[in-house]
Amino acid sequence: MSLERLIGRLQAVNDLSPMERDQLLGLPIKLKQFADGEYILREGDTATHCGAVVSGYVFRQKIVGSRSQILALYVPGDIPDLHTLHLPRMDHDLCSVGPSTVAFIPHSDLHSLLTSSAPLTHVFWRDTLTDGAVFREWVAVLGTLSALSRIAHLFCELAFRLEVVGLLRNNSFEFPFTQQNMADACGLSVVHVNRMVQELRSRGLIEWKKGEVLLLNRGELETLAEFNADYLHIDDDTRRI
Structure with a gap:
């Protein structure tokens, strides 16, 4: 049930079929809890999983000199590192703000799912495009x-x-x-x-x-x-x- 927020958010902007919902629910996940300020991924890490936020908040951060700049905020139902499916080396940090729980999905399983499902490929493609739109708004x-x-x-x-x-x-x-x-x-x-x-x-x-x-x-x-x-x-x- 840990991916219900993700599925609900995707359902809000896409017409997911019962089969597509079941496919998403069938993804293997590993839950991990993070404390306030704890890093989920650091700049320079090579990601092997994508993380869906289950509870709490996560932010994307870039350190420039002695200053930290938060580039984006993520809420339950978001996947802040979906881009690592194709760009696995991190060029910024992902951190928890307050306590959070993240469900990690192996890249290999996401690749297999998206290879076998054109509709879900479009769903996640749309998600990354929306993420880009949010970046533009923040700028x-x-x-x-x-x-x-x-x-x-x-x-x-x-x-x-x-x-x-x-x-x-x-x-x-x-x-x-x-x-x-x-x-x-x-x-x-x-x-x-x-x-x-x-x-x-x-x-x-x-x-x-x-x-x-x-x-x-x-x-x-x-x-x-x-x-x-x-x-x-x-x-x-x-x-x-």
């Missing part, structure tokens, strides 16, 4: 939006993605991030992040305490963030409200 956000809007955008994106996999409850979600994590994701200093979070609170847009974020006015937050979810390529009809 645009970092390059054009104000600090306040960048942070708002991150909250909006996570809420939308967690909603798809059933992990958004009354506009609230678990968020084990530190302000340093937020700084690394948004290209800001910790001091600047703290000021912007206080600004969002003072405007009555969010609450963030005890590892949980509540979006108090999601529509206004999305306006501030200039958030348009088209880049996630998820039909509104598939969102679990």
Whole structure:
């Protein structure tokens, strides 16, 4: 049952048949738990498995000089290292933020499945293309939006993605991030992040305490963030409200 979040997310944007669902559920997996800040893969590692996030959060990170830049965030149901099927040598790190559980699938089994199933090959190809679309959005956000809007955008994106996999409850979600994590994701200093979070609170847009974020006015937050979810390529009809 550990791949149910993955299958649910893929089902949200693809018409998976019962046979294709069974094929995915039949993949051999090995579950591993990670602590906050623990590396799943390091730059220079050669991957032999792809990991599906079962619980918690994972981020993609690149160290540039003395600074860490978070390049992407992954939630339950995501496969952050699907690219290693064809590019096995890591050119960045994958880390856990807060505790997480990852289901590892051997490359050999994924290759066999995709060789035998054209529909699933298209499903995973679409997934990697969507990942590229998210990268483009992050570059645009970092390059054009104000600090306040960048942070708002991150909250909006996570809420939308967690909603798809059933992990958004009354506009609230678990968020084990530190302000340093937020700084690394948004290209800001910790001091600047703290000021912007206080600004969002003072405007009555969010609450963030005890590892949980509540979006108090999601529509206004999305306006501030200039958030348009088209880049996630998820039909509104598939969102679990």
